Amino acid sequence: MSTPTPRPLDEVAIRASFARYRFASFAEGIALLVLVSIMVMRYGVYHGEGLFTSTSHTWETISQTWSPIHGVIYMVYVVLSFDLWMRMRWSLPRMLLLMLFGVVPVLSFFGERWTHQKMESDLRQRPTLQDEEHPRR
Template sequence: MSGALTRFRVIAYLVGVCLILLTIGVVLRYGFGYPTLSQTVSPVHGFLYMVYVVAVFDLGRRIDWSLKRMVLVMLAGTVPLLSFYAERVVTHRWVPQPAPVTSGQPTA
């Protein structure tokens, strides 16, 4: 499961950064007439979002999430900055944390 969590965390950050760039690009395109950034970032974000959806599905399937929870986390990749928050919540609240490793030595 740690591999699925790592993949999810990486792609969540990439989607978040790409969505911020896309938002800036849309403002530049429609507010100031500079379409280059949005034209460049749009397909990249679209591809990364598809990878994000697959990563969320994989992680959710491995830790037995409900379909509703998976869809909510998937939708987080469509709102600027929300994928960062979703990654943090998933990592700290919804993913079971491993038990601490003990050395097997008795404590004095």
């Protein structure tokens, strides 16, 4: 009995999906850094009563405005990560790792590079629909 041949990946669709993921990864990284900066200003620098009371209210307003925006950006990041994960047919732990990249400040930038390397490695090793059109070297 022979081992079943894995279904080939669609390299063109994967590369398009990765381009969307890359954009979302950078957007999420920047949005998360902005959110962390706002939280530092709100709770660290201008927290409490006294001299900075009006400034504290300003940072509270900024925080209440930016937090939902960041939430939407993260949800878009999650959807695009899921799309790439499905197209690459990666394992569940890889999906969880992609989600984690968007939660820790600055990690999305490094996670994007790591994901790109893994994707390229997998595309070299696994069969794709485009192999018949352009044989690998």
